[in-house]
Amino acid sequence: MVVKQTMSAAMKATEQEADAGKTQGTGTQTLLRGLALLECVAAGICDVKGIATRLGTPRSTTNRMLASLVAEGYLHHIPYKGYLLGPKLIQLGMKALEQRPLVAIARPHIETLAEATGDTVHLGVEENGEVFYLDKIPGTRGLEMRSRTGQRMPLASTGLGKALMLGMPPARWQALHALTCPAGSPAGRPRPAEWPVFEEQLSRYVAQGWAMDLEENELGIRCVAAPVRDGRNLVVAAVSVASAVPYMPEDRMTTLGPLVRATAEAISKDLGWTEP
Amino acid sequence: MVVKQTMSAAMKATEQEADAGKTQGTGTQTLLRGLALLECVAAGICDVKGIATRLGTPRSTTNRMLASLVAEGYLHHIPYKGYLLGPKLIQLGMKALEQRPLVAIARPHIETLAEATGDTVHLGVEENGEVFYLDKIPGTRGLEMRSRTGQRMPLASTGLGKALMLGMPPARWQALHALTCPAGSPAGRPRPAEWPVFEEQLSRYVAQGWAMDLEENELGIRCVAAPVRDGRNLVVAAVSVASAVPYMPEDRMTTLGPLVRATAEAISKDLGWTEP
DNA sequence: CCGATTGTCCCACTATTTGGCACTATGCGG
DNA sequence: CCGCATAGTGCCAAATAGTGGGACAATCGG
Incomplete structure (x- = not known):
């Protein structure tokens, strides 16, 4: 309930290294993109199109990652409705707290x-x-x-x-x-x-x-x-x-x-x- | 593991693809490996060697992913001591709970x-x-x-x-x-x-x-x-x-x-x- | 002080991803 | 009830992104 706006809007960022501010290009683009995707959903963007534009990836690629994340339980998928942070995250969050x-x-x-x-x-x-x-x-x-x-x-x-x-x-x-x-x-x-x-x-x-x-x-x-x-x-x-x-x-x-x-x-x- | 053929060299015995049913015709190996890594750490394996063997990746690859995850805050790194689930996970976990x-x-x-x-x-x-x-x-x-x-x-x-x-x-x-x-x-x-x-x-x-x-x-x-x-x-x-x-x-x-x-x-x- | 691990780089090779496109399914608004 | 916009699913050639071997230096544990 903190952020709510963050519409697609400008903020283009073609692709390759969306947030330049990130740490220097490492060597795990796919992983980083996936994580960015998670944070994107955490920020409230729950529609595919929004996510895709937000991190500058084409639809197919975005869907592919979403599918994997859902399959692993990191995201919740409500068909034709949107994506939400999944149970696994809650699980890991709790573990992180104990550990x-x-x-x-x-x-x-x-x-x-x-x-x-x-x-x-x-x-x-x-x-x-x-x-x-x-x-x-x-x-x-x-x-x-x-x-x-x-x-x-x-x-x-x-x-x-x-x-x-x-x-x-x-x-x-x-x-x-x-x-x-x-x-x-x-x-x-x-x-x-x-x-x-x-x-x-x-x-x-x-x-x-x-x-x-x-x-x-x-x-x-x-x-x-x-x-x-x-x-x-x-x-x-x-x-x-x-x-x-x-x-x-x-x-x-x-x-x-x-x-x-x-x-x-x-x-x-x-x-x-x-x-x- | 259904990661196609043409694998040959490397990835020998140690592979056993961590958690069974995992990858099944995906297209985001790197992401999945990263997530598997997270779960691995969640499971208590906190030393590099252990993680590497656990998911069958060579040292260099493992380190590369660890570095990225740490950089993003998904893992905590205590040099020469080990890795732990990071703050970001707690954060996402909480968000997931609200959301x-x-x-x-x-x-x-x-x-x-x-x-x-x-x-x-x-x-x-x-x-x-x-x-x-x-x-x-x-x-x-x-x-x-x-x-x-x-x-x-x-x-x-x-x-x-x-x-x-x-x-x-x-x-x-x-x-x-x-x-x-x-x-x-x-x-x-x-x-x-x-x-x-x-x-x-x-x-x-x-x-x-x-x-x-x-x-x-x-x-x-x-x-x-x-x-x-x-x-x-x-x-x-x-x-x-x-x-x-x-x-x-x-x-x-x-x-x-x-x-x-x-x-x-x-x-x-x-x-x-x-x-x- | 030694042996074992870990953190870092480098680099050639190719498997892993990519992203366009074509279609179908579904939801929403009128 | 109809149509559009968005979402879900595959396929595939191209090449980019990731891989893993190897060599060192820094540390740890004892």
Whole structure:
């Protein structure tokens, strides 16, 4: 329901390399044409003529490909009515969603982030009301963080956790916050802000797309984090950059925010996520 | 594999053309190979060598296709690590899910069902606690049903509605049942069984995969219905066969049940659904 | 440090695609 | 009820697009 126009119209593009913008002519024209065809149908063009003009292929060729795609289940064919994306695509889409080894996919991105910042970078997911560290890249500043992949931490007192909470309904926030700050907990240990304040903070973080952690989990450690979303636009993970206070003054955090957020979004896109 | 003759060299043993019935006189080998490759990756083979052997293509060819698929976003590539289904597939999968005009897809199936039974066939979805008739094929027995596509009916008193309820958590059943039978409703009008009994009926229907309606909505009309599921295994619609009591004795309904269920499943498959 | 895989190029050969054309089937609008 | 525009199906000569062998370099795993 996004696009609807895209009539045939001009946009001729004789043939051979329709979208010049594509990657350099590879050596699999037929495959590429077929895929283009799929995307064409995905865009809403469902009549043969439209498709044919859209990608500049003659009727016979177009039909031949359509037939193959239908035969394989990538397209649905309603005779004399049109073509639609087929079941196989739904199937593969689901598989792609499962099969996704978050860590492997996120690696390159968090490595880039690590190099760019020089600080420790974490990747984590929510599990059972806690943060679960999936990956970690040590900083190059000499200092060692206690965190370790495979470790668990409270959601409300870590940057990673707060980023994960940004994807939850605000109704759950209080419970998780309470879970992090047991009834008569000693004020001696670092801890997140008191409830009303905490809620305000999270709301602000939601708005800006990234969260902060000001020594709330570990004294002397601050971090900036952002949520990672999947194809369904659900928050499935978060990334964070952490360092010692001296390296993390307020203004640096403000600068880092958008960067971390960008990294998180890059990962999101690799997971099939698309802009609002 | 019916790829003509004149093949000779290369493509020896390893060929076995992956998934059997595949290519059958086509004319888009490259496209098909590419798609086969996708399914191969979907199946979990993520190393080049494995893929190459799996579909009998030489290394160079395989790599070429992989590169194209990666370039187009259909695959994810983690250098020296392997290949995974890419974001584009998730994207297309989601689109396929939306784009699905249930009616158009179900038509052929319900027409077949209509011809086979000679009775009125309905297709409907749940909407706001009611059944919403999406399509109807009049029976050939002369009698006319009052139902009309676009009409709404209570869930609990129609076969279609009950089939739709089979996909809901039993916890919601009672509320919907109550909604159909207002407080001091007159016993004069047809209505579903009293609560405890109704629940038992639904449970049985869940087990057998199809539901019945014994003049609970309209006197003299009985019907057999079954739920249609989509790629996420969620009930998104239902089909039913309805007719006048004389044409619908108990034993005929028992015979019809599996048939209606089969039709519903056929539609489900077209929607991307796969067996338990 | 070695062996096994993978990512890349190059290139001659031909099988795989191409796209025109001719016909039939079907849908839509009047 | 009729006709046009679009869709579905084959056939076929031509040549383009794809194939696969082979040689290297970059990496990984151990």
